[in-house]
Amino acid sequence: MKLRWMAPIFVMALGLPAQTAKNSCVECHAALEGDLARPAELFANDIHGKNGFSCVACHGGDPSSDDPEVAMSRGRGFLGKIDRRSVPARCARCHSDANLIHRFKPQQRVDQLAQYQTSVHGQRLAAGDVKVANCIDCHSVHDIREVSDPLSPVYPLRLPETCARCHADAAHMQGYRIPTDQFEKYRKSVHWEALAQRGDLSAPNCATCHGNHGAAPPGVASVAMVCGSCHVVFENLFVKSPHKKAFDNMGLAGCVVCHSNHDVEKPTLALVGVQPGAVCLNCHAKGDKGYEAAMQMRSRLEQLAASLGRSDDILKMAESSGMEVSEARLGLGTANESLVKAEVDLHSFDPAMVDGAVAKGLEVAQSSYRAGQKALEERDYRRKGLALSLVTIVVTMAGLWLAVRELDNRRKKSS
Amino acid sequence: MPNHEPVSRRRNLIQALLGAGFGASFLSFLYPALKFMMPPKVAESAANQVSAGKAADLKPNSARIFRFGSRPAILVRTPEGEWRAFSAVCTHLNCTVQYNDQTHRIWCACHNGQFDLKGKVVGGPPPRPLEEYVVHVQGDEVVVARS
Amino acid sequence: MLRRALNWLADRAGVDSIRSFLAHKTVPIHSATIWYYFGGITLFLFVIQVLTGMLLLLYYRPTPNEAFETVQFIITRVQFGWLVRSVHSWSGNLMVLSAMIHMFSVFFLRSYRQPRELIWLSGMVLLFLTLMFGFSGYLLPWNTLAFFATKVGTDMAGLVPVAGSFLRRFLRGGDEVTGATLTRFFGFHVAVLPGLTTLLLLFHLALVQKWGMSSRQRSGEPVSTMPFFPNFVLRELIAWYGALGVLGTLAALFPWELGTKADPFASAPAGIRPEWYFLAVFYTLKLIPSKVLFMDGEVVGIVVFGLAAAGWMLIPFWDRQPEEAEQHRLLTGVGAFVIAYLVVFSVLGYWR
Structure with missing residues (x-):
C-alpha cells in the first residue's frame, strides 16, 4: 500500500508526468471505437496501471487537459505510437533502473535490455529488421501482466505458444532460413508433456534452453551444458565417456545427436542397440x-x-x-x-x-x-481348502436329503 | 422282519453320513475362525506410524530407507545428530532418494534431484519438496509418524 | 450320571414344552413351499454376519487414519482374515438379496393379509435395517469408492423435505463426510442396528409362531402339511448348507476388493456408484430433470420414492380380503412392475 501511495512521487522525481486524478487519455479513448478504444480497456489489467503508472509514462502527453490538441501535443512530450525500434529502450528507461524497479520488486533483475541486445532478436532489430520480437511481442502491450500471472503470455504454460506465434508462422519466418516446426516438435516432447499434461511449471519451455531476453540458439559446444543444467548425471557420464571426444572431433552437439532437440521423446530401449531404428547404428557398424x-x-x-x-x-x-x-x-x-x-x-x-x-x-x-x-x-x-469344505458341505447336504426322504417315507407308511 | 434289516442299515448309513458331514463342516468353519483369532506375527498395522529401527544403529550424518505403509521412506540423522524423516519417493519420477553424506543432502540418483535436510528442493528436476514425517525416539526405538 | 444331568437340564430349561411346541408346529405343503426357505436363509446369513462381524472387530479400528490400514492388515496379515472379511461382505450382499426374495414371495403368496399385518410391517422394517447395515458397513473400510458413495448417499438423505438437512448432518456427524461420519457409522453398524434388528427379529419370529405360516389355502381344498421338526428343519438345513456353499465359493474365488484409501481432498473419481441394492433409486434420481414443475427434481424423486415405499409397506391395509381369496390382478401387476423396475434400473444404473 505504502509503495502505491509513493509511486507517483518517484515518477515525478524521474521527470515523468505523474498520475493525476484526471486521465483524459482513458476518458477519451474509452469513448472512441475499435483500435483506438482497446488500449483504454486493456489497461485496467496492466501491472503498470496497478502500480500507479498511466499512459503518459510511455506515451508522454498531458492527461490533465481535455483538449486533444493540447493533451497530445509534441510540446507536452507526446510521442504517439512508439516506433518498434525504440520499444526496448523505452521500456528500459524504467526497467534498467535498479533504483526505480526495486521500489516495486526488490528481487527484479534490471539487465533485460543488455541481454536483449545480445540476442538474435536484439541484434537484428539494431540492424533495422522490425519483424523481430521486441518486448511487447512477448509480454503483450497495454495489458502487461506479471510473469507469474497465468494469463500472461510469458507464463511458463503459455510461453511456447507465444514464441510459436512467430516461429511457427512460415510466412513470417520467410527469409530467416530456420525451420518453423519447432513448436510442433516440442509438443511431442517429454518436456511439453511434463509442462502441459502434468502441470510441472519447472519443466523446460523454449526459454529454459534458449534464454529469454538473450534468446539465442545454444551452439554445438554448449548443448550438453544446456541439457546438463537439469540432467546433471547424464552430462557427467557423457563428458567422461568416449563419445565426448569423438563428438567434439566430428563437430556433433552432444545430447541432441541421439535425442534430437525440440522433440525429445521419452527414450525407449529401441534407441539403443544394433537393430533397425537404433541410434547407435548412425555411427557404428558391425565389427567395431x-x-x-x-x-x-x-x-x-x-x-x-x-x-x-x-x-x-x-x-x-x-x-x-x-x-x-x-x-x-x-x-x-x-x-x-x-x-x-x-x-x-x-x-x-x-x-x-x-x-x-x-x-x-x-x-x-x-x-x-x-x-x-x-x-x-x-x-x-x-481353492483346495474351498474344495475340501465344499465336499463336506455336499456330503452333509446329501445326508440331510436322505434323512428327509426317509422321514417322508416313514410318514407316508404310518398314515 | 427280513426287510427291516436293510432299512436299519440304511438308517445307520444316513446317520454316519450326517454325523461325519456335520462334524467335518463344523471343523472347517471352526478352524479358520480360531486361526483368525490367533494374533498375527506383526501385531500392528503400519497405518499411521511405523518403527524405523533402533536409534543406536544410525550414526549422525547417515540415513536409512524403511517401509512406511506401501511406500519407502527415509530416516535421516543429520550431522548434528537430529532425526528427520521424509517420504523417499522423489517428486520427479518416483525413484527412491538416498542420503549423500558428503553434501549433507538427500539425493536422487536417477536425475540428480537434490533436497536439503528439510525436504526442500535445492537442485535438479524435482518439482515439489519431499513430504516430511514426524520422528519420535522412544527409548532405543525410532518411531516415524505422519504429521 | 450323564443321563441324570441331562434330564435335570431338560427339566429346568423346559425342553418338554419346546418339544411339544415343535411337535405340533406344521408347515403347509404346496407348489410354492420352496419360497418358505428364504426367510430362514436370511436369518442364517444374519447369524453369519454377527459371527464374522465379531471376528472382524478383533482387529478393525474405526478412525480415518487406521480404518483402511486395519482392513488391509486383516486381509494380508491375519490368518484367514481375507476369508472372514470376504465372507462378511458377500454375506451382507446375499442377505439383502434373500431378504428381498423373501419379501416378494410373501407379497405374491398374499401371506401379508390379516391377521399377519404386523409380520409384514416388522419384516419391512427389518429390510430397511438390513439396507442400513449395508449402507453403514460400506463406508467402514474407508476406501475411495465407499467414501464418495457415502457422500452421495447422505446427500440424497439431505433431499428429504423438511427434515433433510437435519438428517444429513445427523448421518454425517457434521456438514461433511469426515472421520466423525466413520465413527458414527461404525456405532450404527455394530451396536445400534444389531440391537434393533435382534429385537425386531424376535418380534417377527414370535408373530410367525403365533399365527403360523400362511397356507395359501383355497376354499374347500384340503391342506397337506409336514411337521416343522424335523421334516422342515432338515430341509431348511439343506438350504443353509447350500447358501454356505455359495457363500464360501464366492468369498474364496472372488475376494471382495479393498480398493484405494479414501482421500477426502481428492476429486471424486469417475464411476461412483452405490451398492447394487441402491442402484435403481440412484439411477432414477439421476434421470429426473433438475426441475419438475416448480420443484427441485431430486426432491420430487425422493418424495415419490418415500410415498411408494409407504404405500408398499401398508399393503396389508389396502388388501383387506380374507386369506384364501385370489390376489387382485392389479396387485399382482404392481408387484411384477416393481420387480421389473428394480431389475431394469439396477442394470441400467450399473452399466451407465
Missing part, C-alpha cells in the same frame, strides 16, 4: 567396438526389462485373483528403479557399468517374481 558394446548393453537392459515384465505379470495375476501383494509391488518398484539407473548408466557407454545396475535389478525382480509365485500358491491352497 562400439557395435559390440551397443549390442551387449541392449541385451542386458532388455533382460532386466523382460524380467520386470514377468514379475509384473505374475503380480498382476495374483492381484486379479484377489491376493494382496503390495509388499512385492514395493520391491518391484525398486527393481524398476534399477532399470532407470541402468538407463542412466548407459550414458557412460560402458557395458560394465550398465551390468552393475542390471544385476542388482535382476535380483530384486526375481525375488518379486518368487513372491508372486508364492501368492499364486497361496491362492491354490485357498
Whole structure:
C-alpha cells in the first residue's frame, strides 16, 4: 500500500508526468471505437496501471487537459505510437533502473535490455529488421501482466505458444532460413508433456534452453551444458565417456545427436542397440567396438526389462485373483528403479557399468517374481481348502436329503 | 422282519453320513475362525506410524530407507545428530532418494534431484519438496509418524 | 450320571414344552413351499454376519487414519482374515438379496393379509435395517469408492423435505463426510442396528409362531402339511448348507476388493456408484430433470420414492380380503412392475 501511495512521487522525481486524478487519455479513448478504444480497456489489467503508472509514462502527453490538441501535443512530450525500434529502450528507461524497479520488486533483475541486445532478436532489430520480437511481442502491450500471472503470455504454460506465434508462422519466418516446426516438435516432447499434461511449471519451455531476453540458439559446444543444467548425471557420464571426444572431433552437439532437440521423446530401449531404428547404428557398424558394446548393453537392459515384465505379470495375476501383494509391488518398484539407473548408466557407454545396475535389478525382480509365485500358491491352497469344505458341505447336504426322504417315507407308511 | 434289516442299515448309513458331514463342516468353519483369532506375527498395522529401527544403529550424518505403509521412506540423522524423516519417493519420477553424506543432502540418483535436510528442493528436476514425517525416539526405538 | 444331568437340564430349561411346541408346529405343503426357505436363509446369513462381524472387530479400528490400514492388515496379515472379511461382505450382499426374495414371495403368496399385518410391517422394517447395515458397513473400510458413495448417499438423505438437512448432518456427524461420519457409522453398524434388528427379529419370529405360516389355502381344498421338526428343519438345513456353499465359493474365488484409501481432498473419481441394492433409486434420481414443475427434481424423486415405499409397506391395509381369496390382478401387476423396475434400473444404473 505504502509503495502505491509513493509511486507517483518517484515518477515525478524521474521527470515523468505523474498520475493525476484526471486521465483524459482513458476518458477519451474509452469513448472512441475499435483500435483506438482497446488500449483504454486493456489497461485496467496492466501491472503498470496497478502500480500507479498511466499512459503518459510511455506515451508522454498531458492527461490533465481535455483538449486533444493540447493533451497530445509534441510540446507536452507526446510521442504517439512508439516506433518498434525504440520499444526496448523505452521500456528500459524504467526497467534498467535498479533504483526505480526495486521500489516495486526488490528481487527484479534490471539487465533485460543488455541481454536483449545480445540476442538474435536484439541484434537484428539494431540492424533495422522490425519483424523481430521486441518486448511487447512477448509480454503483450497495454495489458502487461506479471510473469507469474497465468494469463500472461510469458507464463511458463503459455510461453511456447507465444514464441510459436512467430516461429511457427512460415510466412513470417520467410527469409530467416530456420525451420518453423519447432513448436510442433516440442509438443511431442517429454518436456511439453511434463509442462502441459502434468502441470510441472519447472519443466523446460523454449526459454529454459534458449534464454529469454538473450534468446539465442545454444551452439554445438554448449548443448550438453544446456541439457546438463537439469540432467546433471547424464552430462557427467557423457563428458567422461568416449563419445565426448569423438563428438567434439566430428563437430556433433552432444545430447541432441541421439535425442534430437525440440522433440525429445521419452527414450525407449529401441534407441539403443544394433537393430533397425537404433541410434547407435548412425555411427557404428558391425565389427567395431562400439557395435559390440551397443549390442551387449541392449541385451542386458532388455533382460532386466523382460524380467520386470514377468514379475509384473505374475503380480498382476495374483492381484486379479484377489491376493494382496503390495509388499512385492514395493520391491518391484525398486527393481524398476534399477532399470532407470541402468538407463542412466548407459550414458557412460560402458557395458560394465550398465551390468552393475542390471544385476542388482535382476535380483530384486526375481525375488518379486518368487513372491508372486508364492501368492499364486497361496491362492491354490485357498481353492483346495474351498474344495475340501465344499465336499463336506455336499456330503452333509446329501445326508440331510436322505434323512428327509426317509422321514417322508416313514410318514407316508404310518398314515 | 427280513426287510427291516436293510432299512436299519440304511438308517445307520444316513446317520454316519450326517454325523461325519456335520462334524467335518463344523471343523472347517471352526478352524479358520480360531486361526483368525490367533494374533498375527506383526501385531500392528503400519497405518499411521511405523518403527524405523533402533536409534543406536544410525550414526549422525547417515540415513536409512524403511517401509512406511506401501511406500519407502527415509530416516535421516543429520550431522548434528537430529532425526528427520521424509517420504523417499522423489517428486520427479518416483525413484527412491538416498542420503549423500558428503553434501549433507538427500539425493536422487536417477536425475540428480537434490533436497536439503528439510525436504526442500535445492537442485535438479524435482518439482515439489519431499513430504516430511514426524520422528519420535522412544527409548532405543525410532518411531516415524505422519504429521 | 450323564443321563441324570441331562434330564435335570431338560427339566429346568423346559425342553418338554419346546418339544411339544415343535411337535405340533406344521408347515403347509404346496407348489410354492420352496419360497418358505428364504426367510430362514436370511436369518442364517444374519447369524453369519454377527459371527464374522465379531471376528472382524478383533482387529478393525474405526478412525480415518487406521480404518483402511486395519482392513488391509486383516486381509494380508491375519490368518484367514481375507476369508472372514470376504465372507462378511458377500454375506451382507446375499442377505439383502434373500431378504428381498423373501419379501416378494410373501407379497405374491398374499401371506401379508390379516391377521399377519404386523409380520409384514416388522419384516419391512427389518429390510430397511438390513439396507442400513449395508449402507453403514460400506463406508467402514474407508476406501475411495465407499467414501464418495457415502457422500452421495447422505446427500440424497439431505433431499428429504423438511427434515433433510437435519438428517444429513445427523448421518454425517457434521456438514461433511469426515472421520466423525466413520465413527458414527461404525456405532450404527455394530451396536445400534444389531440391537434393533435382534429385537425386531424376535418380534417377527414370535408373530410367525403365533399365527403360523400362511397356507395359501383355497376354499374347500384340503391342506397337506409336514411337521416343522424335523421334516422342515432338515430341509431348511439343506438350504443353509447350500447358501454356505455359495457363500464360501464366492468369498474364496472372488475376494471382495479393498480398493484405494479414501482421500477426502481428492476429486471424486469417475464411476461412483452405490451398492447394487441402491442402484435403481440412484439411477432414477439421476434421470429426473433438475426441475419438475416448480420443484427441485431430486426432491420430487425422493418424495415419490418415500410415498411408494409407504404405500408398499401398508399393503396389508389396502388388501383387506380374507386369506384364501385370489390376489387382485392389479396387485399382482404392481408387484411384477416393481420387480421389473428394480431389475431394469439396477442394470441400467450399473452399466451407465
